Amino acid sequence: MKRIEESILFFEDIDLDLEDGVPRVVRxxxxxxxxxxxxxxxCEEIFADVLSASLDEPLDELLEKGAQQFLDKSGSDHKEAVRVLCVGAAALCAxxxxxxxxxAPAAEGEEGGAVRWLGGRGREAAARAALERAAGGDAAPGARLPHPPxxxxxxxxxRPCAAHPLLQTGRWWCAxxxxxxxxALREPSPALHARLAALLEDGPPGPLRGEAWLWLEAAGAHLCFGHLRPARAALDAAARAAGLAGLALVGALGKRTRFQQKDLAQLTLKVEVDDSSPQTPLLISDSLPKDLRLDDDVRLEKVQFTGDGAPTLPPLSPVQQAVVLNTFIxxxxxxxxxxxxxxxxLPYLQVVLSEPQLWSVQAAALVLRSRLESKQRRTAERAMSQLEEVVNALKGPMPGVRARLRGLLATPLPLLADVQCDLAHxxxxxxxxxxALDIFLHLRQWEAAVTCYTLLDLRHxxxxxxxxxxxxxxxVPLLCLLGDATDDISQYERAWELSGQRSARAQRHWAMHHFRRKEYEESIPHLELSLQCNSLQPELWRRLGYAALxxxxxxxxxxxYRRxxxxxxxxxxxxxxxAKAYVKTGQKARAWHALQEALKADFENxxxxxxxxxxxxxxxxxxxxxxxxHRLLDLQSGRHVDIPVLQTLVRAITSEVKDSEGQNASRMRPQALALFGRITSQVTTDPEVWQLYAELTASLPEQTPQTLERTAQYLQRAHRAAAQKQGWARDRNTCQKTLSLSxxxxxxxxxxxxxxxxxxxxxxxxxxxxxxxxxAVRQQVEVAAELSSDVEELQVKLDAVESAIEVLRAQ
Structure with missing residues (x-):
């Protein structure tokens, strides 16, 4: 039966005649x-207890109880356990x-997709209510969820299959x-996230030949909740299992437009395949969604690379293409x-679309490319036509459903309603x-419909x-949208009360009403309340951080920002x-570590x-x-100057203070001298830079004649730069600095x-x-009077210089 479980999991066709006592539901x-x-x-037999139960009882609990009781009665009968698993999997696939x-199933009317033994449409409202209750108020599915039963x-x-000891794949089907x-939900559901995270914690069941597909499903689930770190770990595991050694963006010379004469650097994706890894069998589908040509009078269909400039793309199996597709996400x-x-x-999608194989991968890649291209002037028309083609392919009769389900859950193919929304956008x-408005109204996408009315100047x-x-x-959603459309805060208040003060959405719309008006102080309490109701809102955490900042x-x-x-x-x-928040709260060590993490994300900023x-x-x-x-000088063409930082560095070295590692800062003197040499090669007119360079040189342990001369030269350069600044003698602070430098x-x-x-x-x-x-100073009478002591001190120094000259002349 384990072989049958695996075939069900991956939608594989096997010869069931070779297996003993295969349940009819498996066939x-x-x-x-x-x-x-x-x-x-x-199926009716499994849920026999449900049929006689009161309609007042929660439907999800009744169904789960029925499945659990049947599994308990079957004991160690693996075939009966597979029967329950197959019923649950069939309901999900339907x-x-x-x-x-x-x-679209042929000849299905209003009753199509109904679970007849539940009482047909009479149970649909109960099913929708049960889904809403289990997922949480704001995560209610609404009109985008067909056939909730x-x-x-x-x-x-x-759910009972997940914990059954005989079912190897029960946990994964539950996930x-x-x-x-x-x-299918409007919002991320913390309740579903907690259950799903527990199921995915141990990774895919195994060992299985299609393990890579399951790792991709795990990565997609983590991405659905915006958790990038576990998603990346799952994706790396999928790549290893699929035999992908590496993906890297590289540059190669080529032409993008029809009239381009000179080859320019173009981005492309380099794919490395591990030939030693076992490969997933090729699953080529018939009737793949059609990839429409660009047909632009300027831009080429794809970049034409010159000679051997572009890396050769090795043949990729469907699961390897799916890894590339999820890496794109x-x-x-x-x-x-x-x-x-x-x-x-775009190069990620071009790699996938260059060799169409699996229906689900091809459809997902076309939708993702259309989303990118819809924002580009020269490709927007192709994007619209391509989305229309994909919608028709999703509704079309070919290929069959099993061909479409292969790899489906391992790809980011959106729901049909979402693809139709993409077409409208x-x-x-x-x-x-x-x-577009007609499509949104048909799909009951009220928020997008309101946007369309606004664009048509029909806000009323x-x-x-x-x-x-x-x-x-x-x-709650309608009240929030009405509040947005009329700028009426009372609608948000009504939505909050209607939800029993549990709606993250009501507080979010309320917060954004103030946030868009830059009323950040007023928005903070509502942002906090929304996040208390549902913490899985990454964008709202960012807005709260900005408002607090x-x-x-x-x-x-x-x-x-920690969140x-x-x-x-x-x-x-x-x-x-x-890091800024940590600095402001005096936690500079934590700020330093935060900035090190920031550098990993953007090394060029x-x-x-x-x-x-x-x-x-x-x-x-x-x-x-x-x-x-040094990195700043690289990025700023060598002309960056930050005097406070340089002063701190020089003072630390000259004073021989201890650094963060407990070592004497004077050990950094050679590196600091090299840094100042680089700065002054580009910045030649900043007196403070030259003065700091002189201080650093003067702190060398061995003061040779050459060192003393360099110190004097740097101070001379500093003095010249300060004295050349227009109006320096009229400003008290600048004048005092120049007198001290002199x-x-x-x-x-x-x-x-x-x-x-x-x-x-x-x-x-x-x-x-x-x-x-x-x-120059004595010409500014008021300034000279205020700085009389500094002027007198410099006059004493001048007298000493003149005396020294007289002594030398007398020799």
Missing amino acids: DFQKGEFMEIVNSPD WLQRAQCGP LLLLAAAAL RALWAWQR LVQRSQPHDELAHEEL ALVQLGCVQS QAAELLKRELAVQET DTENWQLCAKA CVELDPENMEGWNNL WRLWDNVAAVSADVGAFDEVVRAY SHLADAYLTCCRVQPEPQRLLSSARLSLKSVLA
Whole structure:
């Protein structure tokens, strides 16, 4: 029976005549006759206790109890356990056929998809209510969930199978049902997440030949909740099991447009395959969704690479293509949505679409490419036509349902209603707003419909539409949308009360009402309440962090951004803002570690490196200060200047303080001198940089004549840069700094002249510099009076220089 379980799990065709006592439901499952199984006597027998139960009892609990009792009665009979598993799997597949992959069952009327032994449509309202109760209020499925009894039956029948000791694949089928359930919901459900996480914790059942497919399903489930770290781990395991050694974006010369004369660098995906790994058998489907040509008068269908410039793409099996497709989703979730991201993502889809094999992989890749292209002017029309083609393929009769189900749950193919929404959004991009509105109204997607009415300058009709629907039934989503359409806060209050003060959505809309108006202080309580109701809202954590940052609520800011980076460890902005919150709360060591994580997400951001340099200086990580500053010079063409950071570095070295590792900071003197040499090769007119360079040089243990001369030269460069600044003598602070610098210059020359062969030349240069400074200061009577002591001190230094010159002349 284990072989039969595996064939059910992967929708494989096996010769059932070779197996003894195969249950009839298994044979029907292999034929794809899922509704026949659901409405068969075998299924009725399993849930016999449910048929006589009171309708007042929760339907999901009754169904689960019926399945559990049947399994308990069957004891150690593996065949009877497989029978229950097959019924649950058939209910799930029947739901997937109607909600996601098709084909639309032939000759199904209003009663189509009904579980007849549950009382037909009389039980649909109960099933929808049970799904809503089990998933949580805001996660209610609404109109996008067709045939709720099928999904409820699948989840209830498969839950006891998960813990059955004889069923190797029961746990995974239960996870599949929960994930399908989550994908049909409006919001992430914490209740479903907790159950699903527990089922996925131990990884796929095994060992199985199709293990890679199961790892991909796990990755997709984690991505569904926005948890990127476990998703990446599952995806890495899938790649290893599928024999993919590596995926990397590389550049190659080629042409993108028809009229391009010169080859330019183009991004492409390099795929490395591990030939030693076992390969999943090839599963080539018939009647694949058609990939439409671009047919643009400028842009080529695909990049034409020059000669051997592009890496050769090895033949990929369907499971390897699915790994590439899920990697696309992971990369897309990990980076901002901009033009550069579009260029980095498209090569993943081009690899998958270059060799169509499996129906589910091909359909998913076409939808994802259309989503990218709908935002581009030259590809928007192809995107719209492609989505229309995919919708027709999903509804079309060929291929059969089993061919479509192979690999389906391991791909990011959206539900049919979502693909239709994508088509409507593509129509909006092309200006066909009325056509898009018709689709949204048919799908009962009220939020998108309100947006269309707004674009058509018919906002009053949006309010009327929502009020008509509310007259039929008051719901939290409709009240929230009415509040958005009318800017009426009382609608959010009504939605909050209607939900029994449990709706994350009501508080979210309420918060965003204030947030969009930059009323951040008012938005914070509502953001917090929404997240208390449902913590699986990554975007809302980010908004809470921003609102707290703007209002300088640093403790709350740190809490929010900590949650952001837990959900998305590659969120550079989150790590950076978390570091700022830590700095403001005096936790500079934690800020430094947060910035190190931010660098992993964005190594090319100069502002981030600037923060790293500043915080590293504060915590005494002086080796990191030097590294960060060199990186800043790389990114800023060598012209970056941050005086406070450089001052901290120089003071630490000259004062021989202990660094963060307990070592003497003076060990960094050679690296710091090299850094200043690099800075001053590009920045030649900043007096403070030259003065710090001089201080660092003067701190060398061995003061040779060459060292003393370099110190004097650097101070001379600093003095010249300061004296050349227009109006320096009129500003008290600048004037005081220049007087102090001149005093240091005089001391340096008096010291240097003792060991130099031409001391009179050096002293004459010093005298000229000091006289010009004193003359400029004395012209500003008020400033000179305020700085009289500094002026007198410099005059004393000038007298000393002149005396030294007189002594040299007398020799």
